[in-house]
Amino acid sequence: xxxxxxxxxxxxxxxxxxxxxxxxxxxxxxxxxxxxxxxxxxxxxxxxxxxxxxxxxxxxxxxxxxxxxxxxxxxxxxxxxxxxxxxxxxxxxxxxxxxxxxxxxxxxxxxxxxxxxxxxxxxxxxxxxxxxxxxxxxxxxxxxxxxxxxxxxxxxxxxxxxxxxxxxxxxxxxxxxxxxxxxxxxxxxxxxxxxxxxxxxxxxxxxxxxxxxxxxxxxxxxxxxxxxxxxxxxxxxxxxxxxxxxxxxxxxxxxxxxxxxxxxxxxxxxxxxxxxxxxxxxxxxxxxxxxxxxxxxxxxxxxxxxxxxxxxxxxxxxxxxxxxxxxxxxxxxxxxxxxxxxxxxxxxxxxxxxxxxxxxxxxxxxxxxxxxxxxxxxxxxxxxxxxxxxxxxxxxxxxxxxxxxxxxxxxxxxxxxxxxxxxxxxxxxxxxxxxxxxxxxxxxxxxxxx
Amino acid sequence: xxxxxxxxxxxxxxxxxxxxxxxxxxxxxxxxxxxxxxxxxxxxxxxxxxxxxxxxxxxxxxxxxxxxxxxxxxxxxxxxxxxxxxxxxxxxxxxxxxxxxxxxxxxxxxxxxxxxxxxxxxxxxxxxxxxxxxxxxxxxxxxxxxxxxxxxxxxxxxxxxxxxxxxxxxxxxxxxxxxxxxxxxxxxxxxxxxxxxxxxxxxxxxxxxxxxxxxxxxxxxxxxxxxxxxxxxxxxxxxxxxxxxxxxxxxxxxxxxxxxxxxxxxxxxxxxxxxxxxxxxxxxxxxxxxxxxxxxxxxxxxxxxxxxxxxxxxxxxxxxxxxxxxxxxxxxxxxxxxxxxxxxxxxxxxxxxxxxxxxxxxxxxxxxxxxxxxxxxxxxxxxxxxxxxxxxxxxxxxxxxxxxxx
Numbered sequence: 001x002x003x004x005x006x007x008x009x010x011x012x013x014x015x016x017x018x019x020x021x022x023x024x025x026x027x028x029x030x031x032x033x034x035x036x037x038x039x040x041x042x043x044x045x046x047x048x049x050x051x052x053x054x055x056x057x058x059x060x061x062x063x064x065x066x067x068x069x070x071x072x073x074x075x076x077x078x079x080x081x082x083x084x085x086x087x088x089x090x091x092x093x094x095x096x097x098x099x100x101x102x103x104x105x106x107x108x109x110x111x112x113x114x115x116x117x118x119x120x121x122x123x124x125x126x127x128x129x130x131x132x133x134x135x136x137x138x139x140x141x142x143x144x145x146x147x148x149x150x151x152x153x154x155x156x157x158x159x160x161x162x163x164x165x166x167x168x169x170x171x172x173x174x175x176x177x178x179x180x181x182x183x184x185x186x187x188x189x190x191x192x193x194x195x196x197x198x199x200x201x202x203x204x205x206x207x208x209x210x211x212x213x214x215x216x217x218x219x220x221x222x223x224x225x226x227x228x229x230x231x232x233x234x235x236x237x238x239x240x241x242x243x244x245x246x247x248x249x250x251x252x253x254x255x256x257x258x259x260x261x262x263x264x265x266x267x268x269x270x271x272x273x274x275x276x277x278x279x280x281x282x283x284x285x286x287x288x289x290x291x292x293x294x295x296x297x298x299x300x301x302x303x304x305x306x307x308x309x310x311x312x313x314x315x316x317x318x319x320x321x322x323x324x325x326x327x328x329x330x331x332x333x334x335x336x337x338x339x340x341x342x343x344x345x346x347x348x349x350x351x352x353x354x355x356x357x358x359x360x361x362x363x364x365x366x367x368x369x370x371x372x373x374x375x376x377x378x379x380x381x382x383x384x385x386x387x388x389x390x391x392x393x394x395x396x397x398x399x400x401x402x403x404x405x406x407x408x409x410x411x412x413x414x415x416x417x418x419x420x421x422x423x424x425x426x427x428x429x430x431x432x433x434x435x436x437x438x439x440x441x442x443x444x445x446x447x448x449x450x
Numbered sequence: 451x452x453x454x455x456x457x458x459x460x461x462x463x464x465x466x467x468x469x470x471x472x473x474x475x476x477x478x479x480x481x482x483x484x485x486x487x488x489x490x491x492x493x494x495x496x497x498x499x500x501x502x503x504x505x506x507x508x509x510x511x512x513x514x515x516x517x518x519x520x521x522x523x524x525x526x527x528x529x530x531x532x533x534x535x536x537x538x539x540x541x542x543x544x545x546x547x548x549x550x551x552x553x554x555x556x557x558x559x560x561x562x563x564x565x566x567x568x569x570x571x572x573x574x575x576x577x578x579x580x581x582x583x584x585x586x587x588x589x590x591x592x593x594x595x596x597x598x599x600x601x602x603x604x605x606x607x608x609x610x611x612x613x614x615x616x617x618x619x620x621x622x623x624x625x626x627x628x629x630x631x632x633x634x635x636x637x638x639x640x641x642x643x644x645x646x647x648x649x650x651x652x653x654x655x656x657x658x659x660x661x662x663x664x665x666x667x668x669x670x671x672x673x674x675x676x677x678x679x680x681x682x683x684x685x686x687x688x689x690x691x692x693x694x695x696x697x698x699x700x701x702x703x704x705x706x707x708x709x710x711x712x713x714x715x716x717x718x719x720x721x722x723x724x725x726x727x728x729x730x731x732x733x734x735x736x737x738x739x740x741x742x743x744x745x746x747x748x749x750x751x752x753x754x755x756x757x758x759x760x761x762x763x764x765x766x767x768x769x770x771x772x773x774x775x776x777x778x779x780x781x782x783x784x785x786x787x788x789x790x791x792x793x794x795x796x797x798x799x800x801x802x803x804x805x806x807x808x809x810x811x812x813x814x815x816x817x818x819x820x821x822x823x824x825x826x827x828x829x830x831x832x833x834x835x836x837x838x839x840x841x842x843x844x845x846x847x848x849x850x851x852x853x854x855x856x
Contacts, residue, residue, distance in 0.1 A: 075514065079516075085480070109684055111684070141684050142685075143688025143691065144688075146482045153479075171482065177482075177485075178480075179482045180482065182480070214480070220479070
C-alpha cells in the first residue's frame with residue numbers, strides 16, 4: 001500500500017469512526033436520563049409499604065444532614081402517621097409524635113407540625129387533648145383544614161355531634177374532596193341514613209380512584225363502602241368493595257377481616273376463619289380475634305376458640321396504651337361472652353365518662369344487661385339509639401334489654417329491625433336474637449289465645 | 451418563595467379498631483390533603499433567554515415532596531396567570547390552564563385559540579413541549595428551582611443569634627431546598643407584545659399575579675416571593691391566600707407595615723440599630739407600599755430581573771432581606787444560599803432543569819433499569835467523544851497525508 005492509499009484508508013477509517021461515534025454520542029445524549037423511557041408509574045403497582053419507607057428514609061436523611069431542618073421533621077412526622085395507618089403499628093404514631101415535637105421545638109409556629117401533633121393525640125385516643133390542640137391551631141389559622149378535620153373527628157369521638165357536624169360543614173367548604181365526603185358519610189351512617197352514606201362513599205371512591213391519593217386512602221374508602229354494605233346486609237356488594245380494597249394493598253388487614261365477616265355471614269365458616277387468621281397475623285385486633293374465636297366455636301372447635309379469647313384479654317391488657325385503645329372492645333367482648341360482667345360494667349362506665357358517643361352508651365347498656373341489671377341498662381340503651389343509628393348490634397342490645405324489662409312490643413320491633421338490617425350481624429349472637437324474637441312471638445300468641 | 455405553612459398532609463387518626471363492620475365508633479377517615487397541587491410554591495416572570503422578544507411565565511406546585519412518590523397537577527383546579535396592563539390591579543387578560551381527568555393533557559385558554567397538549571408525566575425527565583401560534587407550553591415535573599436556607603424561616607421565630615452574613619449559628623451546616631423532589635411546573639413562553647399590546651418588546655409595563663381556584667373559589671395566589679411568609683402573621687395567611695390585588699392595599703398594607711417593623715426591631719435588638727441603609731430612607735411604610743399589593747411589576751424597558759419580574763436564578767431571598775431590613779453593604783444580610791446547590795438551569799425552553807431521576811432519589815421501579823444512569827452515561831459519553839475526536843484526528847491526518855503525498 002502506498003502513501004496515497006494509506007492516506008485514503010486513514011481518511012475512510014477516520015470518517016467512519018467520527019461518524020459512528022458521533023451518532024452513538026447523540027444516542028447517549030438523547031437517552032441520557034433514565035427517565036426518558038419512563039412511563040407514568042402506576043401507583044397501584046407499587047407496594048405502599050415500600051413507598052412509605054422511602055418517604056421516611058428521605059426525610060430521615062435530611063434531618064440527619066441538617067438538624068435544624070424543621071420542615072423535614074414535620075414531614076417525617078406525617079410519613080410516620082401514614083406508616084401507622086398502613087401497618088396498624090402504634091409505635092409509628094409515637095415516632096410521629098417525636099418528629100412533630102422536634103419540628104415545633106425548632107419552629108413553634110409550624111402549622112403542619114401543630115396539626116400533626118393534634119392528629120396523633122387523636123389516634124392514640126386522647127380525644128380531649130387532640131381537640132384542645134386542634135382548636136388552638138384552627139383559631140390561629142382558619143386555613144388549617146387538617147386541624148379543622150381533627151376538631152370534627154375528636155368532637156365526633158367524644159359524642160359532640162352538633163359540633164362535629166359544624167366542623168365538617170366548614171371543612172366541606174374549605175377543602176372539598178374525598179376525605180371530607182368520607183366523614184360526612186360517617187355522619188349519615190350515624191344518623192341512620194345508610195343509603196345516603198352509600199351514595200357519598202361511592203362518590204368518594206370514584207373521586208379517589210381517578211385522582212392521586214395514597215394507596216392506603218383509596219383502600220380505606222373502599223373498606224368504608226364495603227362495611228356499609230355489610231352492616232346493611234348486602235353481602236355481595238360488601239364482598240365486591242372489600243376485595244377492591246385489597247387491590248394494590250394485599251395485606252390491608254381491615255379488608256381481610258371484613259371479608260371474614262362476609263364469609264361467616266354466608267355460612268362459609270372455614271373461609272371466614274382463613275380471612276380472620278390472615279388479618280390477625282398482620283395486626284391482632286381484639287375485635288377480629290373475638291370474631292375468629294366465635295367462628296371457631298361455631299364449627300365446634302372450642303379449643304381454638306378459647307385460644308383466641310385468651311389472646312383478646314391478653315392484648316387488651318398488654319400495655320397502658322392498649323388499655324386506652326381497647327377498653328371498649330374488651331367490655332363488649334366480656335359482655336358478649338357473659339364473662340367478667342362486673343369488670344365489663346366498670347370498663348364501660350369509665351369509657352362513657354371519657355366519651356359520651358352513642359357507642360359508649362350502647363357498651364354500658366349491654367354490659368349492665370349482661371351483668372343482670374336490665375333496668376339500669378334501659379336509659380343507656382335509649383341514649384344509644386338517640387341519633388337513629390341503624391346498627392344491628394345496637395338494636396339487638398336494645399331489644400334484649402326491652403324484652404327483659406317487659407316491653408315485648410318494642411323489643412320485637414328492635415329485634416326485627418336488627419335482623420332485617422343485617423341477618424348475620426354476629427356469628428355468636430344472631431341466634432340469640434332469633435331465639436328471643438321467637439320467644440316474644442310465642443308469648444304473644446299464647447296471650448292472644450287467652 | 452416557599453409556601454412554608456402548607457396545609458399539607460397532616461393526617462387524621464386511624465383508629466386501630468372500628469374498621470370491621472362493627473361499632474365504627476370513631477372517625478378514621480384519611481387525611482385532609484389540603485390540595486397540595488393547588489398550593490403555589492413559586493412563580494416566575496422573565497424575558498426569554500432564547501428569544502428576547504418573548505416573555506416566560508412559570509408557576510410551580512407540589513413543592514417540598516420526598517421524590518419517593520410522583521406528584522402531579524390536579525384535575526378540577528384552574529391554574530391562572532392574571533395580567534394587568536393598565537395598572538388598575540384588575541386583570542385585563544387571564545391565562546387559564548386546566549387538566550384532563552386522567553392528567554394526561556392540559557388546555558391553555560386566554561391566549562387566543564385554546565392550546566391543548568400532552569402533560570409530561572411524573573417521573574419523566576424528557577420535556578414534552580407544545581408549540582402553537584408562536585406560543586410554547588410545558589406542563590410536568592421539573593427540578594426544584596427555588597433556593598433559600600431553611601433557617602431563614604426559622605430565624606423569624608426561633609431564638610438564633612444572627613451573624614452579619616447568613617442566618618445560622620456558627621457551626622450549623624447550611625441546608626436549603628435542593629434535594630426535595632421535583633415540583634410540577636407550568637411554563638409558557640409567548641411574545642411580550644401579546645401581553646403588553648405595545649409596539650415592541652422593549653417597552654410597556656404589566657403587573658402579573660398567579661392564582662389557583664376550584665369551582666370558582668380561589669385557593670391560593672402568589673406574585674412577589676416570600677410576601678406571605680414575611681409580611682403576613684399566621685392568622686392572616688388564609689385571608690391573604692384568598693385575596694386579590696385590587697383589595698390588597700386596604701386589607702393588608704397596614705398589617706405588612708407592622709410586620710416589617712416587627713422584623714426590624716428584632717434584628718436591631720441583635721445587631722444594633724440601623725440608620726439609613728444602602729437603599730436610603732426606606733421606611734417600613736415605603737417597603738409595605740412597594741410589596742403590597744402582591745403583584746409582580748415588569749417594565750420591559752428595564753432589565754427584567756427581581757424585583758422587576760423574577761428570573762429563575764434571582765436570589766430573591768437576599769434582595770427581599772435587603773429591602774425588608776434595609777441592611778446592605780458591609781452589614782449585608784444574606785441567607786448565604788446562592789442556588790449553587792441546585793441543578794443547572796437549561797438555556798432553552800422550558801428553562802427549569804429536568805427532574806432528578808437517578809435511583810437514589812426516585813424510587814420508581816422503572817428508573818435505572820435498562821437505561822444508563824446519569825453517572826454511567828456521562829462516562830460513556832466521554833469515551834465516545836474521545837472516539838469521535840480520534841476519528842476526526844485520523845480523518846484530518848489522512849487528508850494531510852494525501853495532500854502531501856501528491
